[in-house]
Amino acid sequence: MAARHKSVETKYMEDRDKVLRGMRRLDRRTFMKVLAASAGAVMAKGLMPPHTFQLVNVAEAALDKNASATGAPGTPPFTFAYISDTHMYTRTLNQRFVKGAVKAVEDVNALDPQPDFVLFGGDLAQLGRPDELQQGKEILSMLKAPVKIMVGEHDWFYDLGDKWQELFGPPTYSFDWKGVHVIVLMSVYEKDFWTARKLTPAERMQIVAGLDNGIQSRFEVGEPQRAWLKKDLAKVPATTPLLVFSHSPLYKYYRNWNFWTEDAEQVQALLRPYHHVTVIHGHTHQMLFNQIGNISFYGMLSTAWPWPYAPQGLPPLTVQMNRPDPYDQLDGLGDGQINVSKEGLADMMYNLWDRNPVTVHAQYLRSHGKVYRPPAPQFASY
Amino acid sequence: MISRRIVLLMFGIAIAGAPLAIRCARSYAQQAAAHDVPAARSGTVVMLCDGKTSIEVKDLKPGQTMSRARAQAVSDELMDRWRRAHPGERWEVAQATPPSPKASTATMSGTQAPAAAPSLEVQQGDTYASFQPRDYKVWKAETDKFVAEGKRVFHDDKALGSTIGISCDMCHPDAANTHPETYPKYQVQLQRVALLRDMIDWCIENPIKGKALNSNDPKLRALEAYIYAQRKGVALDYGKH
Numbered sequence: 001m002a003a004r005h006k007s008v009e010t011k012y013m014e015d016r017d018k019v020l021r022g023m024r025r026l027d028r029r030t031f032m033k034v035l036a037a038s039a040g041a042v043m044a045k046g047l048m049p050p051h052t053f054q055l056v057n058v059a060e061a062a063l064d065k066n067a068s069a070t071g072a073p074g075t076p077p078f079t080f081a082y083i084s085d086t087h088m089y090t091r092t093l094n095q096r097f098v099k100g101a102v103k104a105v106e107d108v109n110a111l112d113p114q115p116d117f118v119l120f121g122g123d124l125a126q127l128g129r130p131d132e133l134q135q136g137k138e139i140l141s142m143l144k145a146p147v148k149i150m151v152g153e154h155d156w157f158y159d160l161g162d163k164w165q166e167l168f169g170p171p172t173y174s175f176d177w178k179g180v181h182v183i184v185l186m187s188v189y190e191k192d193f194w195t196a197r198k199l200t201p202a203e204r205m206q207i208v209a210g211l212d213n214g215i216q217s218r219f220e221v222g223e224p225q226r227a228w229l230k231k232d233l234a235k236v237p238a239t240t241p242l243l244v245f246s247h248s249p250l251y252k253y254y255r256n257w258n259f260w261t262e263d264a265e266q267v268q269a270l271l272r273p274y275h276h277v278t279v280i281h282g283h284t285h286q287m288l289f290n291q292i293g294n295i296s297f298y299g300m301l302s303t304a305w306p307w308p309y310a311p312q313g314l315p316p317l318t319v320q321m322n323r324p325d326p327y328d329q330l331d332g333l334g335d336g337q338i339n340v341s342k343e344g345l346a347d348m349m350y351n352l353w354d355r356n357p358v359t360v361h362a363q364y365l366r367s368h369g370k371v372y373r374p375p376a377p378q379f380a381s382y
Numbered sequence: 383m384i385s386r387r388i389v390l391l392m393f394g395i396a397i398a399g400a401p402l403a404i405r406c407a408r409s410y411a412q413q414a415a416a417h418d419v420p421a422a423r424s425g426t427v428v429m430l431c432d433g434k435t436s437i438e439v440k441d442l443k444p445g446q447t448m449s450r451a452r453a454q455a456v457s458d459e460l461m462d463r464w465r466r467a468h469p470g471e472r473w474e475v476a477q478a479t480p481p482s483p484k485a486s487t488a489t490m491s492g493t494q495a496p497a498a499a500p501s502l503e504v505q506q507g508d509t510y511a512s513f514q515p516r517d518y519k520v521w522k523a524e525t526d527k528f529v530a531e532g533k534r535v536f537h538d539d540k541a542l543g544s545t546i547g548i549s550c551d552m553c554h555p556d557a558a559n560t561h562p563e564t565y566p567k568y569q570v571q572l573q574r575v576a577l578l579r580d581m582i583d584w585c586i587e588n589p590i591k592g593k594a595l596n597s598n599d600p601k602l603r604a605l606e607a608y609i610y611a612q613r614k615g616v617a618l619d620y621g622k623h
Contacts, residue, residue, distance in 0.1 A: 094546040126547070210537065211555035230542065257555050263508040305552060308559035326589065327571040379623075 055186060079230050080147065081108045081337040084121025084282040085302035086236050087140070088155060090131050096329065098139070104335040105142050107351065116177065118145045121282030121300045122152025122188075122247035128205050130163040139316050152154065152247040152282060153188040153219070153258075157208040158201050172225055174232050180241045180344055183232065185225065187246035187281075190217035211257040211307075216264040218255065219248045226263065229270050241276040241344020249281045249299060251332035253291055254310030259284055271295055276344040278362070287330075287350055287358060289364040290315035298338075298348040299362065306332030309381040317369050319360075321352065323379045330354045430460045431516075432477065435467065478512040525607075532608025535601050542601075543592030549604070550585065557612040564622040579606055 086101035088094075108118055120140060125132035133155060140147050151171040155164045161171065171186035193216055194204040207215050221229075236242070244250065250267050253259035261267070271277045277295045285307040288299030297315075306324045314320075324332025330353040339347045345362035352358065359370040419429050422438055426446075429436040439456055442448060448456065461473070468476060494554040505511055528533045536540045536557065539549040554560050569576040572584070580604050583594040 089547050094548070096546065210551060212551055213537075308554070311556075311558065325571075326553075326585070329589070365485070382559055 006292070019291060035114045041099045041355045076344045077340065078116045078180075079337055079339050080117050080119055081111060081115040081335065082109065082119040082121060082300050083140075083287055083303060083335045084119075084134065084300035085123040085152070086135055086139075086300070087123050087126045087304035088132055089126045090129070090135055094126075095339065097304045098135070100330075100333060101136070102142075103330075103353070104303045107335050108121050109142070109144050110359060111337070114145050116145070118143050118147050119245060119280065119338075120147055120149040121245070121280070123154040123282060123302075124149075124152070125127070125155050127202070127209060127302075128155055128157070128158030128163075133163050133167055148182070148184065148245070150184050150245050150247055150282075151186050151188070153190075153208050154205075156186075156188060156241065157190070158205040172228060177243075178340075179342075180243050180340060181233075181236045182243045183229065185221055185229070185244065185246045185250075185267075187221050187248045187250065188219045188283075189222045189225075190219060194219050209263075214256075217256070218260055219258055220262040221246075221250075221267050222263070225267055226270065233270060236274075236377075239275055241340070241346075242274050242278070243340070243346065244271065244277065244279045246279060247353045248283045249288070249290070249297060250279050250295075251290060251315075252313065253284070253288075253315070254313045257307075257310055259310055259313070268292060268295060268306060278344075278346040280338065280341075280346075281346075287321040287352075287360075288315070288318050289348070289360055289365060291317055291368060296346065296362060296365040298346070301332075301334040301336060301350055301352065303333050304330060317357075317365060319379045321350075321358070321372045322377045323381065328354055428456055430464055432464065433463045437459055437463070457589055462623070474509055474512040475507060477514060478506070528604055528607045529611040530582045530608075531600075532604035532606070532611075536604055536608050539590070542586055544586075544590045546591045548590045550590070560609050560612075561622075562606075562609050562613055563616045563618050563620075566614065567621045567622060567623065580608065582606065582609070 022094060083101070083104040086097060086104070088097045088101055104368065112285065124136035124140070135138065140149070146176040149168050151161065151164055151168075155161075159198075171235060172184065174181065174183045176182070190208065193207075197215075199207070207213060215296050246261070249259060249260045249264075251262050251264045253260070271279075272293060272295075274294065279295060279297045280300065281297065282300045282302075284299045285302035285305065286299060287301070288297075290297040306321075308323075309320055332352070334352040334357075336349045336351045336357075338349070341347075341362070345366070348360045350358045350360070358374050362375050364372040364374065400616070418435060419427050420434070420438075421427070423440075425438050425440040426442040426444065427436050427438050436458065437460060439448070440561070443490055464473065536550045536554075539547050550557075560578075560581075565578045565581070566575050568574070576584075579597055579602055582602060583597075586592045587594045
């Protein structure tokens with residue numbers, strides 16, 4: 001009978017609704033059990049949970065409610081989403097990277113409620129061509145929430161930032177958001193390696209686009225921008241939480257691949273007086289986090305390809321993500337969101353496509369790994 | 383005016399006894415000064431690295447290079463002459479005694495070879511003991527060139543035949559996470575046991591969107607060489623997941 005037949009999708013949605021209804025009455029422990037059971041049920045049916053995002057948001061809300069009862073950080077005053085490292089060629093050459101970026105845009109647009117803004121983490125284009133950047137801007141313009149953008153080396157080294165700045169304005173800026181001071185840096189300047197070698201713009205870009213060549217210089221924020229940062233911070237009291245966005249990690253991870261900022265220590269020194277500082281960076285295409293003094297660092301996922309962990313220099317607090325499956329073009333990729341508490345602490349949610357999401361709590365980093373340790377990988381790097 | 387262009391052919395003898403490599407080795411030009419090369423009449427004198435046997439390639443002008451087939455014929459002719467002049471002798475053993483003390487000094491300088499200097503305590507007269515430092519130098523240069531070619535292909539989307547601008551290094555900087563030491567192993571997604579070259583070809587066909595290479599393709603062989611070279615010192619661990 002047609003009325004009694006339910007499609008797989010209908011059954012799934014009914015199961016999901018049941019789980020969500022049940023969740024409102026649960027304590028945290030039972031909730032986690034139900035969550036695990038429902039995820040298991042979904043996986044057993046061979047379905048990819050299309051609403052991973054929403055499930056986990058509820059999970060976060062439940063955890064936060066629980067946490068506030070025990071005096072830990074309270075309800076987040078705001079949330080922002082991120083998309084990073086889309087590395088788009090023009091779609092006539094390569095559809096794959098464009099699809100990744102569009103998928104991330106759809107993810108973020110599906111968030112309810114919408115995030116306050118979307119951070120774009122740099123490397124919008126693959127080879128910095130004007131048509132690549134123009135196409136990238138069009139794709140980002142599909143986002144419903146406002147976009148805060150930073151620049152990556154793939155956007156910059158074809159024309160040294162001409163087109164990017166024409167499209168997006170200055171690469172360095174700051175603004176205040178709900179009591180948090182937000183700073184966006186251009187952290188991928190390089191010392192001139194091209195003039196003496198008489199390289200064309202395309203050759204220069206191609207060299208910067210590769211990780212494992214010794215030709216290019218190391219990334220740096222540079223003296224003028226550090227002076228700007230010092231001046232910008234002069235009016236900000238030490239109790240104001242800081243959020244800093246940079247494309248490269250503002251610390252030294254692995255020099256040979258430019259997972260690195262040459263003047264990282266000088267930038268960190270300017271941030272040291274502040275009680276709560278969170279740096280969100282792109283470039284490394286992997287789950288990556290670090291704590292140096294008062295500064296918490298989170299790396300963002302890419303939507304184009306994942307990178308292996310470097311052979312040396314991995315921050316000890318980083319919990320590696322499982323090795324990506326090369327047979328699944330979406331594996332190891334994703335987007336995510338960051339919940340900022342009223343104390344200015346930032347929890348990072350890695351929305352890994354085709355995998356369970358992973359949340360890294362600010363308290364995990366600030367306690368140097370004593371609490372909230374994220375789940376361990378089963379398959380770390382070779 | 384008669385030009386005195388000299389081309390030296392270096393003969394490496396493979397362990398199996400077959401000619402391994404034929405090189406016009408410019409880096410040995412200085413050592414060549416130790417050899418007494420006859421003047422060329424109209425072409426180019428080619429000398430074997432025994433410092434004695436030579437023939438003149440008549441129509442080869444200075445600056446010209448021979449085709450591979452022609453160079454092979456010339457070197458075969460040189461080796462035939464050497465064998466006729468040294469009946470019953472083995473080339474590699476004969477070369478263990480350098481043609482002149484002067485040449486020997488020049489040859490030995492600046493090379494690193496595992497072979498110890500001849501002494502009463504070391505066994506002599508066999509194939510391995512007869513190799514000279516210059517042999518190791520040639521072999522290393524050849525191997526490094528092979529690896530360098532693999533590195534070039536690895537980083538070049540066009541050489542890989544990618545139709546979408548993707549090269550190996552974009553996901554595998556310094557060939558990281560290619561784990562050649564774990565092959566052969568059962569590759570779940572392929573439903574069979576795979577070798578490294580099977581995975582290279584899989585990557586070329588799928589993420590790179592090119593055409594899989596034949597297993598004898600020089601590019602595939604070079605890629606394999608580069609990937610293995612990046613894991614020098616890592617223990618073999620076939621079947622590891």
